[in-house]
Amino acid sequence: MTESLDEIGPIDYLVLEFPGNQFRGDVFPRLLDLVDGGLIRIIDLLFVRKEADGEVTMLTISDLDGDGELDLAVFEGASTGLIGEDDLDDVGGVIEPGSSAAVLIYENLWAVPFAAAVRASGGQLVSNGRIPLHEFLESLDETEADA
Template structure:
């Protein structure tokens, strides 16, 4: 095993999220949960960037200090995330996130390591396994799929007893 691959042996899977706050600013309500995930060693934040999309479609990164001031609340302590940057997220990523959100909206881009999965991933890599696909199912899609399955079962059950 090369020293380069050994340097990354203890790294868990890396994920990202883009969370839109349509027409408003984040309230900070979710931040204690994010801090808790970090404190418990479940994730490691690599980058946290806030972006705004103007009514004219322009996209710009927003400094955390400016975001706190604009929120006008003392409830959200975003300063704990000030300087949370690995440099992995660049201008292209900010522009791409901006394309996904609506005009007048603010979004958070979070790049994080799943530290809880690092030992599992390490064991897989050591055994020659390689990741060939990954994905995430949005909760809304899961609910819709379960509703569809339930409707199908009800239709089959109703069809078999009705005539």
């Protein structure tokens, strides 16, 4: 990643849990759509499993859904080394025993022109966050009930 600061969008991460190690590969074609559409760039993609005893281990890219096809070969090598051992411990703290997770770090390419304009005008991002979907829906329901 040798771009100048003006050419880099916001960087986010996701931890996607698959309880009971029940993984279906239909999520990854949607991820590829985001990449192919120029909306995101994958910086790191890592898979982990939390054993029943709480031990967290990294998984290799493989046939996760057992259909005989290498589902994630296109993601092989999507690693900058940004995810460290302490991050694995953090992931282990948020997923349930007997589950697997995908850890994804990605750049929001759709936001590059906006981020560049903010920087060019002397602005800077000082805070960001996400509103969980259930909280958003609850808020809408409360607003509707009050109307």
